[in-house]
Amino acid sequence: MFQEFKAFVSRGNVLDLAVAVIIGAAFGKIVTSLTDDIIMPIIGKVFGGLDFSSYFLVLGKIPAHYAGSPTDYAALKKAGVALLGYGEFVTQAVNFLIVAFIIFMLVRAANKVMKVEAVAAADPADVALLKEIRDELRARPKL
Template sequence: MLEEFKAFINRGNVLDLAVAVIIGAAFGAIVTSLTEDLLMPVIAAVTGSPDFSNLFVRLGPVPAGYAGAADDYAALKAAGVPMLGYGAFLTKLLNFLIIAFAVFLLVKQANRLMPRKEEAPPAEPADVVLLREIRDLLKEQRS
């Protein structure tokens, strides 16, 4: 079993996958920074909210012992107040769209740079080949 595991780990695709996961995590951190540090402040300035992630709708009462601010999403969430955190959701949605668009551009460029394989013509069914041979033989007999 140990030998099988070594063979599995030594395959190239496992190492490629590990590299992809590490690069993907780093890429995710870059996109998160782009979203939170560059795009969201601009969007927040346009919408008038200084902190876009603090946009929420409270669905229930604040616990009696809560001493934090009434507009602090993270503190209210930690206190167990039911809320719809649409600002945090929109931030994560924007992160996803940026990542998806970046991956799309990356794949599009990679497809452009990679050589295309010549596609073999599709194989004809055996009955079509046989009928063609019969036709050719009949033509030869007539001439």
């Protein structure tokens, strides 16, 4: 069983997947920072200084022991108040769109490279014709 597991882990696909997950997690942090620290403040500025993270609706009662501001989303959330944080949702949706677009661009570029390699790897016409003749001769019944 250990040998099977070792063979499974040693295959290139598993190692490639592990590397992709690690790089993806680091890339996700970069995109989150890009969204939170650059894009959303610019969007907020364009729309009159709005801070999307502070847009929420209070759905439950604020506990009597809560001493913070009733407009502090993070503090209310930490206190266990039921909130509908649509501003945070907008931020995360923008984050997702950025990641999806970048992944689309990477896959598109990779497909172009693979297509060029496939065209370069194709046999010349004379070699393809010779292979067809060979295959036909092999397919004929022997006398």
